[in-house]
Amino acid sequence: MPNNWLQIQACAVACMWLVLGVSDMNADPVHAIVAGRVVGPDGSMLPASAVVISNGRIEEIVPAKELSGSGRVRRFPNAVLCPGLIDVRSSIGAMGSNIESAKAIDPGASAVDVIDWSHRDFRLALKAGVTTAVLAPAANNLVSGVAVAVKTAGVDTSTRVIRNDGPLAFALGSSVFEVDRAPTSRTGALAMLRGEMGRAKQGISHSRLNAFVNGKLDAMIVCEQAMDVSAALRTLGAYGGSVNFIHTSDVLDLSEELAGTGHGIVVGPYTFEMGSRVLSGAGRFSNASVPVAFAGDMPAASRDSLRMTAALAVKYGMEPGKARLAMTSAAATVAGIANRVGAIKPGMDADLVVFSDDPLRLDARVLEVYVGGQRVYWDDGNR
Amino acid sequence: MIGRSRIHRYSFLAVITAALVPTINNGVVRAQLFDRATVIENARIISMSGPEIENGSVVIKGGRIQAIGSSVKAPMFASKIDAAGMVITPGFVDAWSALGQLRGASGSTVTGKSSDSFDYYAADLFQDAYRNGVTSVFVAPPSGAGVLGVGSVIRLASRENGGVGKVVKEDAALCISLGSRDRAIQRLKTFQKIRKQFKAALAYRESLEDYEEDLKEYMEKLEERRKAKEKEEDAEGEAGKTENDESEDSPDDSKDDDDPPDEEEKPKPKEDKTISGTSRSADSTAFFLGDRVSPKYALQARRFGGEENDDDESNETTEGDSEEGGDGDDEEELEKPEKPEPDRGSDVLLRVIDHELPVRIEANRSEDIFNALDLAEEFNFDFTLVGAADAYLVAERLAEREVAVILEPAPPTELFRPGATRRYSHDSPAILAKAGVSWIIGSGGASSAAARFVGLSAQRAAGVFGEDSWLRIITVSTADALGVGGQMGRLRRGMNADILVWSGDPSEPSSRIVKVYVAGKLVFDAEANGE
Amino acid sequence: MKAKAIVIAGWLVFSGIVMPAVAAPPAKLALTGARIIPVVGDDIPSGTILIEHGVITAIGEKVSVPYDAMEIDVSGKVLFPGMIDVHSSRGLDVANENFSVSPFLDVYDAIDPSRRFFENALRDGFSAVHVIVGNNCVIGGLSRVVRPIGLTPDEMTFHTPTALKLSVAPKHGWDRMRQMAELRETFLELKDYLGNLAEEKYEKSLEDKDEEIDVGPDEARERGEKLIRPEDYDDKHRNLIKLTRGDLDAFVYCGTASDISRAKTIAEENGFLKHMTLVLGVDCFKAVAELKSLKRPVVLDPQLLYRERDPITGKIRETFVPKVFADARVRFALQPMSSGSLAERYLNYQAARCVRAGVSRKKALRAITINPAKALGLEKRIGSLEVGKVADIVVFSGDPLDFNTWVEKVYIDGIKAYDREEDARLKELLGQERNRLSKSDKGGDENEETEKSESEEPAKAVGNKQEDGTDKKSDDSKSTITTEDQPSD
Incomplete structure (x- = not known):
């Protein structure tokens, strides 16, 4: 036997412990994450707190000093813990073209059919702190189907789908007015829409449309121009279900119209190219108490487009707290998944991001990302 | 007696006052005398020139910072602004900007200046720029491929007669682009063209130097001839009129005697000796004989003489040059050397080679970055790399050559667009920093x-x-990199007052810029705008 | 028959424009009884203008008219100075050359007297047109001021050379960097040329004296400078040299507000700042303070309304450009619009728009008369009705700023060049209209007949006079024709 047999054994044990320990780090779920600041349910920052996790869900939030219980604790004294960001209008992971233009009204389609679960864009999104992506069929049909909300990381695909039955996706804009199929004009589109709504009211349309007019299914509608929003508000807003409008550019004139209706608006992504009129839209809506969520539009936009939108919106008048909500819980509300993700509250999925600073600061880095309580990304310095 | 001195005193005062009135009426002086100072007090000051000041004041007068510090005495009649809770920083400097550029078709104009477009x-644009903290920009020529022109540093200061934009440094850098968005073959052609232009500039300088030498020789010979003539005339005067006949020839004679056998060909002068007075007639042989021949024929004459002309080779590569400067002939018919035609494009490139004009090269792909490094090495100049999407891939090389980025x-x-560099990495700044490459950032x-x-x-x-x-x-980093560190980027006594007043810490997202001063003048006021 | 009729009809139309060449124009002419708006000085409610040999020799309420002067009673009309089109390339066959720097060109070679543009100019009340190349150049060429009447450019010319055209706004396909670099290069090359010329002159002078060169090139240049005479310049540089010496004016086009300081720089560096007129683009009003300090004549873009979208509210901001200038007390000249809306082609309509927007009537009228004359350097000769000035007079049927007013007559150099009564083309256009409108009252049936008779009328009239000597009624039109085919009745 070699002289240093004991040392070798010690080394071996240490190695095994390391290896297991490393893999254990992920296999062994985290008990709590303690951060210097935590983004609270209203968007403002809570002081040093510990978020206790169990079974992939958030169990409770306690002041950091009062943390008890056993299990692994990750501590980030100078960082900010934020709910995972939600990209409410995304095409991450969409394989090929999801443009289906045969029928203008196609409620049966579902975006879940085009997802490539191992697409590299999911990893890019994760690196940017986005844990949930909402994919809708392409906006070139009046009714294009239902959107699907998926997690950007996860053990298996069954756990990754948060919701696959809504919201119902509508669209109104020039991309809808196809040349070789009806409708071919805005008036035609609205007439068609109203007609279909009428039939749904009688219960003789597609089940999803029937559900929508009876207030049982939420909807979101992509509007190209401000007048499309107004028209959609008149045509769809009359029914009980919540409708969220996706529109970015001509927003200023709409804030009064939308205020008090309970419907929300999705703006973005904001880019450096946009004028101050467009960029001040989010702030104006927010100040008029219209719920605002941000669209990230990855990968057509850059991976940090959500945070860019938030930073620009704040620069042009949006309250920081509301901007944080727009990336998280407001977006969850638009997607109809606010009961699962988007806020750090007991009972929610433990989809969390550790930022080196306030996520509204563009120089804040993503340090770690957790989905379902499991650490799925960390910044290891390797580039 | 007393009355008289009083009158003297009063009249003295009257004279002085009368003399002062026009002086004071002069706008500049009046501005200085009656310009109210502005004091911004009780603010946290991040001056970038020394440690942060927790609670201090800045005094602005005459467009400059008159005083800055924690205990500063406000001058009389100053307008005070209470900035309690606010933060003061220098204005932002954009290292590579298109702000305010009027676009047309882009192209490469070596002698062009970006301040011309x-x-x-663009008042609305500048207001928005102030709102976001920008007070000075390096204006780059519009994008294109090749040597694009010279960029200037412009301060977004109000001009006397309206408009915004005062040039601080007109020739801040020559901008060269290797055409990142083009196809490979085009980029290759662009690079070769740039190399040719630099070579041509060197050849042009050579031809200028040759010309200078030839000119010197020529002047010397002229001087000799003049002296000889004087001597002749003196001798003549003494000798009397009998030598008149010879006097015409004597300049030639003396010239012949004086001149050593010439390397240059030029067969003739000997013959002229025998011909008096007709040596300069318009003979058909005149163009051989170098009789004050026109430059056009000088070349032929030389060729006839079989003179080897080394410069002929460089003639091929010289752009825009006329014939080579002739060798100064020291025949009796002096050949005035031909000055090379001015090549103002080469003048610009020569300033780069002489390290008088900084240069920046825009290159995004790594192969273009290598080409840029080669160019700089071949013509021996330092440059700043701009764009540099692939820089993180070649960080070590850049660090080695101390290239700033x-x-x-x-x-x-995130989608791949044709012409874009796919390999852009968000981690590039970190990788470059780690490798020791100094970088700043512009708006593009x-x-x-x-x-x-x-x-x-x-x-x-x-x-x-x-x-x-x-x-x-x-x-600070950008101002220094642009070579205007003494005029912007910092808050220091005596410097131009380009100041941002923030409602809170500049890094906090909720902070807004409340006031902007450029060259001491308030150009943006969020309150006044109703924001 | 018909062919002959058409030929004669054509002659009538053509001759309607050209002044009756039969009698020589009167050497002395007095226009009496009209309201006179001299533009410089007070209006005269009812007065007389005396013109002798093409020059105004007296204006006033009571003017003693010489016995041999022809008196023309224009009571009820308004006399106004002939208007001036201060910057137009429409009299040329092509607005610009391909050369970017072409100071050797002269519009003389390209003026086309038969262009409809000149005819319309006269009809619209212009007595002088400044024909100049367009804006798509760096340096364009020489311009001249012409009368809109005449058969050859020589006949038409009133003043030449007027100015050299330069543009600071870039040519098509260029950007401002290139444009300014080209401008600078042109003048640098000029300096080189002059230096070389001086050197050559000096050497030539020595050669002529059979002397050898005794000094180096620099000294030779200095000495040679004095020897240069105007005939030594080559065509390429001649006009540029005149420009830099102050012997030639410049019309510089500035497409946008920031071009003005660039124009000032080029002009200052090359010695023609005091001889420069600026032709402005629409948004140049933003630089009105700069223009005021320049103290040079200014010509506004024919587009008088500038629209911009407010970046915050999204609302359209409209600015009426001449008002900005009037408020800043900067004198300006107006241009008629060459295309588009019909009304803006009338210079008096442009002035009326100014008055509507709040510019004083006096300033508006000056902007279409004396100010363009100043911009052309011709304010001593044209631009107002004053004693000693050329008799370019427009007779309006009413106030020039009233849109119901017609141009009745135009006198150029005291000679009647246009008379609406004899404007056959106008009559052709309006005559048919008027007839159609009045006949539509009578009902539909007769329309066909009467329309036919309308077009046949000239021929018929002539035919009648020539053949039968008797008048035929319009009802008989058909029978007249048949009569011609058959033996007379």
């Missing part, structure tokens, strides 16, 4: 609208450094 009257903001899409030179947000781009890129280093990058 600056729109002084100006980064571009991240592309606005492509879009006037995006140029407003260079502060945000800096924040985005500087995340790797943490703290508030982005602020340092966008003020």
